[in-house]
Amino acid sequence: MRLQNPACLERKLGDTEASYFLPSRESGVNDMYLHLGFSAQPHVVVRDRVALVWAILRLKHPLLASAVEMRNYEDIRFVFKPYTSPESALQDSNNNFEYRTGTKDELLHSYLNGARILSANRLSYLIVSQEPQSTDKSVIESPKDENQTNWDLMICTTHFVGDGMALHQFANDFFTLLASAQDIDELGLLMNDEWRVRYGGQYSEMSLPASLEERLPPGPTKFHQVASRVDFLNSQEKLVGGHSFPKRTGNERRTVVPTVAFDKERTGKMLKLCKAHSVSISSALFAICNIAWIKSCKDKPDLPTLMYSALNIRPYLSPDELNDSYWFIAISYFNVVLPGFLPASDIERTFWYRARCAKEQSTRAAKHQMIISRSREMAKERGDRARCWAKEDDDKANGIPKASPPLTATTVAAKAKPPSTALIGLSLLGNLDGTYKHAAFPKIRLHTLTTGSRQRSGAMLLFGYTFVGKLWVSLGYDMNGFEEGFVERFWGNVFSSIEELL
CATH class of the missing domain: 3.30.559.30 (Nonribosomal peptide synthetase, condensation domain)
Structure with a gap:
């Protein structure tokens, strides 16, 4: 028997996740970022294409699209509301994605020292920035193809959602899909298929990824x-x-x-x-x-x-x-x-x-x-x-004063x-x-x-x-x-x- 898509999925944070969530509440301590500089032709990095790739991958990885509810210090939960349609998945992708211009240094400084981008209601965010010209000649190379331009991509997520292994694997999957031969219409069909298999009429069983502590023998x-x-x-x-x-x-x-x-x-x-x-x-x-x-x-x-x-x-x-x-x-x-x-x-x-x-x-x-x-x-x-x-x-x-031990x-x-x-x-x-x-x-x-x-x-x-x-x-x-x-x-x-x- 096929089950209908649940209205909401929840699970408690494990000890490791809680140890990263609790310090992050005030100012985003441990909010991770991965910056990648790359060169590509502009049509590969148009906003609609990036938004579709971001939406497809967020469908595959529900913790990125979840929120956190803290009921007390012992009961902190991931809460995920499955998308009701492919269009709602794409809308959520656009709500958590920014397209801008500026330098790499400006991008890093604003993320590390500015107002916090992430929150308990936003556990991931994507920034694509076009840098008019290189400012760090010792690191950033000019594009070898004159039709290409330099871009900066920054994937932002809280540390209690994942670690460096997940972050780099995700970036590889992102670029593989972004640079694929599929045009925007085909990527749209892929997003629809991804939604249908995971959240639509084909839905059979769904859960959030288990915590570290649940998976330790x-x-x-x-x-x-x-x-x-x-x-x-x-x-x-x-x-x-x-x-x-x-x-x-x-x-x-x-x-x-x-x-x-x-x-x-x-x-x-x-x-x-x-x-x-x-x-x-x-x-x-x-x-x-x-x-x-x-x-x-x-x-x-x-x-x-x-x-x-x-x-x-x-x-x-x-x-x-x-x-x-x-x-x-x-x-x-x-x-x-x-x-x-x-x-x-x-x-x-x-x-x-x-x-x-x-x-x-x-x-x-x-x-x-x-x-x-x-x-x-x-x-x-x-x-x-x-x-x-x-x-x-x-x-x-x-x-409330702290009592002396x-x-x-x-x-x-x-x-x-x-x-x-x-x-x-x-x-x-x-x-x-x-x-x-x-x-x-x-x-x-x-x-x-x-x-x-x-x-x-x-x-x-x-x-x-x-x-x-x-x-x-x-x-x-x-x-x-x-x-x-x-x-x-x-x-x-x-x-x-x-x-x-x-």
């Missing part, structure tokens, strides 16, 4: 669950870090994203050198940041540097039999701990040794036999912490523990040319990629990836949130270390 026994908690706490005890960038407060947040791309020849040499030392570029960047920091600040050499990064756990999740969307968040976190000092000589040997240490720690985290239970415990801890902080923020906004043996013991301060986060995306199938959209030539998110005051995140054969390194940070000159000195040391060691 459950612990087999009660004993296993207790042992998992003990293992997680023990693993956290080993995280020691005593270094951080000195911050300043009281200034309006201003996020900047300096980005450098190394040419293909230079990138090839770096990749070859890393391979000869049995490490990846990602592992090398952990060691580069470690060395760059020590060159920038020689304080506390007796304490190690602690860096963190995201861990893709999609390979460990159970399949979602009711939904084929890849838009859901599926990350946990791991840490890399390296020494806080440098020897007086033989820095090169030290660098490669620390890169191998970073590789070992990264591999151990990704392949640990307890990765599933650790991911579940990490999600629960992050969710509980986010709810606690959200309540504190709401109480403060409502004038009682002094107990536990709190005294916690103060006596070694510090576990993180220096910096690294988002290491690997070889994105494995995700972007450039040959599938020959009418479009991608040449630039920048990604990141809206940040809280005093935040920082370094990105490293290869794209169009080049190594890209960027640093998203609040330029008003740190002591003057400190981050700039570190950033300079990052590149001098790359030049010296890679």
Whole structure:
């Protein structure tokens, strides 16, 4: 028996999703963006064509078109109202899509530092911008075809809807469809078919993508669950870090994203050198940041540097039999701990040794036999912490004073523990040319990629990836949130270390 399209679909946010939703409420902290610069002939990027492609993909991925309702800290829900017709899907696409002119820098600045575009009622947004001429000659290339012009595409979505894996896969699907041989009428028919299969008379069963926690295989026994908690706490005890960038407060947040791309020849040499030392570029960047920091600040050499990064756990999740969307968040976190000092000589040997240490720690985290239970415990801890902080923020906004916690043996013991301060986060995306199938959209030539998110005051995140054969390194940070000159000195040391060691 065929069922009719439901009026509304709901599901509760999992712990990981809640940990990203709650901090985002006020100013959009962690709202993601993916910027791609590309060249194409104008007829490929006309508004009606882009709107149809955007509509087709939003039909396939319902979380992008959902809203969030918060009933209390424990009950936060995705709410999706299925489209009643293909026309309503296209109208919604146009309502969440902007066509403009301007430079890439203007686009990024307005998203990162301006009024928030996204909200609990708008979880995704698309911007296409035509840039009259290149402003960054070191990164953006002129079109090879004189009939082509440069464009900027920015896909915006909240982090609790998905992660970088989903974002880049989506961009590849977007360009593949945009550059296809189908004309606007044919794309319209494709949108109609997509609506009919998922929402129309052919509807059989429909759901929102399941959360990370629902898709993690459950612990087999009660004993296993207790042992998992003990293992997680023990693993956290080993995280020691005593270094951080000195911050300043009281200034309006201003996020900047300096980005450098190394040419293909230079990138090839770096990749070859890393391979000869049995490490990846990602592992090398952990060691580069470690060395760059020590060159920038020689304080506390007796304490190690602690860096963190995201861990893709999609390979460990159970399949979602009711939904084929890849838009859901599926990350946990791991840490890399390296020494806080440098020897007086033989820095090169030290660098490669620390890169191998970073590789070992990264591999151990990704392949640990307890990765599933650790991911579940990490999600629960992050969710509980986010709810606690959200309540504190709401109480403060409502004038409710915060009660001082009682002094107990536990709190005294916690103060006596070694510090576990993180220096910096690294988002290491690997070889994105494995995700972007450039040959599938020959009418479009991608040449630039920048990604990141809206940040809280005093935040920082370094990105490293290869794209169009080049190594890209960027640093998203609040330029008003740190002591003057400190981050700039570190950033300079990052590149001098790359030049010296890679």
